[in-house]
Amino acid sequence: MKKLLSLTAALALVAGATFAVAELADGYVSVKPTAEDHPLDEVISGYQFRIESTRATQDDDFENPGMLLLDQALDTWSEADGAAGKSCADCHGDDPIVSMKGAGSTFPKFTEKGDHRAFRNIENQINFCRTERMEAKPWKYDKPDMLGMTILARHADRGEPVNVAVDGDAAAMFEKGKEIYYTRYGQLDMACSHCHEDNYGNYIRADHLSQGQINGFPTYRFKWQGVGSAHRRFKGCMKNIRAEPFNVGEEEFLALELYTAWRGQGLPIETPAVRN
Amino acid sequence: MKLYPALFALAGLAYAGTVTASEIAPDDVKIVDGAVEQPLTDSPGDPERGLVSFTGRKAGNCLACHYVESLQDDYQFHGEVGTPLDGIADAYTAAEFRAKLINPKTELPDTIMPAFYRTSGFNRAAGKFDGKTILTAQEIEDVIAYLMTLKD
CATH class of the missing domain: 1.10.760.10 (Cytochrome c-like domain)
Structure with missing residues (x-):
C-alpha cells in the first residue's frame, strides 16, 4: 500500500x-x-x-514509567517457562528489539495456520505462544507481565x-x-x-x-x-x-x-x- | 469527563420516592414541533436548584459541554463542545428547552448531546443506569428555570 x-x-x-x-x-x-x-483530514x-x-x-x-515494564520484559524474554521448557528467546532469538521488528506496527491481524488461525492483537499472540509453544499458563490481560511483553513487541517498532x-x-x-x-x-x-x-x-x-x-x-x-x-x-x-x-x-x-x-x-x- | 455513578445513583434514588401521579413519565412525553408545552411536574422549576444540576458533575454536568460567561468566576472548565449559552433564553422558550433536555435527537439526530429524560432506546446501558433517566422530572424543570435566566 x-x-x-x-x-x-x-x-x-x-x-x-x-x-x-x-x-x-x-x-x-x-x-x-x-x-x-479516511474520515480525517489530518491524523494527529x-x-x-x-x-x-x-x-x-x-x-x-x-x-x-512505561520503560520499567519494558526492562522487566527484556529479562523475562530469556527465562524459560511452562512444560515445554522454552523461553521467548528459544524461538525468537536473543534480541527482541531486532526479532520483533514489524510486529508492533502491523498488529492486530490474522496469525498462525489451520485450526490455530485467528485474528489476534499482540496480547493474544503472546498468550498463543505461551499456551501452544511454551505450554505455559496464559498471562492475564493488563497485568505487568502481559503489559511488559506487549510494550516490548510494540517498542521494537517505535518510530515506525x-x-x-x-x-x-x-x-x-x-x-x-x-x-x-x-x-x-x-x-x-x-x-x-x-x-x-x-x-x-x-x-x-x-x-x-x-x-x-x-x-x-x-x-x-x-x-x-x-x-x-x-x-x-x-x-x-x-x-x-x-x-x-x-x-x-x-x-x-x-x-x-x-x-x-x-x-x-x-x-x-x-x-x-x-x-x- | 469524570462521572461519579455511585453518587449519581444515590441522588436518583432520593428522587425516586417523590414521583407523583402528576409527574409525566419519560415514555409518555410527546415532543411536538420541537417543544413540550406541559411541565413534567406540578412543582415550578427553581433556577437555583437548576444551577446545581447544570454545574454538578454528578448531575446534568451541562457545563462539561456548554460555556456560560456569567459562571466564569465561580466555575472552572467550561466545555467547548456545545453551543455557548449566554443569551440563550432570548432564542428559545421554556417549552423548547424542555424538548431539548428531554431528547435533543428528535430535532438533531446526530447530536452528541444526551437525552436527559429518557429511559428506553439505549444500547448496552450499564446496569445501574439501565431504565433510569439522567435527570429527574423536577431536575429538568429546575434546569429549564435556570436556562430562562440566561438573557442578554
Whole structure:
C-alpha cells in the first residue's frame, strides 16, 4: 500500500530503530491520511493534545514509567517457562528489539495456520505462544507481565508508522470495528465518533479531546498511576458514557483496535507513550 | 469527563420516592414541533436548584459541554463542545428547552448531546443506569428555570 507520509513520519522511517520520540517534542505529530475514504483530514497523535510536562515525561526514557515494564520484559524474554521448557528467546532469538521488528506496527491481524488461525492483537499472540509453544499458563490481560511483553513487541517498532492491513480476511473485522466506532452506546448515548471525530481539539470540562489514536499503547497514564492497554482505555470510555463495556481481549475490542489503528495509519508507534 | 455513578445513583434514588401521579413519565412525553408545552411536574422549576444540576458533575454536568460567561468566576472548565449559552433564553422558550433536555435527537439526530429524560432506546446501558433517566422530572424543570435566566 502506497503511503503519503508527512515529513515527521518520513523522518521516523529514515531514522528507524534509533528514532527517538523526543525529536517530536517541538513538532506536530501528525500525518496525512493514507486512504482516500479516511474520515480525517489530518491524523494527529494523542501526544499533541497533552500538556508540555506530560510530553516531556514521554520524551525522556529515564522518566517514562512505561520503560520499567519494558526492562522487566527484556529479562523475562530469556527465562524459560511452562512444560515445554522454552523461553521467548528459544524461538525468537536473543534480541527482541531486532526479532520483533514489524510486529508492533502491523498488529492486530490474522496469525498462525489451520485450526490455530485467528485474528489476534499482540496480547493474544503472546498468550498463543505461551499456551501452544511454551505450554505455559496464559498471562492475564493488563497485568505487568502481559503489559511488559506487549510494550516490548510494540517498542521494537517505535518510530515506525502504524501499518495495519484491513483488506483480505481482515476486512470483516475492519467493518465490525467501524460499525462499533459509529454506534451510540450507554445512557449518555454517544459513539466514539462524537468525541474523537466530531470534537477532537475541543474541551469536555477539563478534558482535551483527542482523536483517540492508539499508536502509543500500552501507555502510562497519570490517571491510572500505571500502564494500561488500548482495550482498558476503550473500556474506560464505555464506562464514562455509562455503557456496559465489551470484554478486553475479545472480538468487539479486537475489531475496534483494528479500526482505530487504521484511523491512525502512518502515525509513528510511540509505545510506551505517556498520557494524562 | 469524570462521572461519579455511585453518587449519581444515590441522588436518583432520593428522587425516586417523590414521583407523583402528576409527574409525566419519560415514555409518555410527546415532543411536538420541537417543544413540550406541559411541565413534567406540578412543582415550578427553581433556577437555583437548576444551577446545581447544570454545574454538578454528578448531575446534568451541562457545563462539561456548554460555556456560560456569567459562571466564569465561580466555575472552572467550561466545555467547548456545545453551543455557548449566554443569551440563550432570548432564542428559545421554556417549552423548547424542555424538548431539548428531554431528547435533543428528535430535532438533531446526530447530536452528541444526551437525552436527559429518557429511559428506553439505549444500547448496552450499564446496569445501574439501565431504565433510569439522567435527570429527574423536577431536575429538568429546575434546569429549564435556570436556562430562562440566561438573557442578554
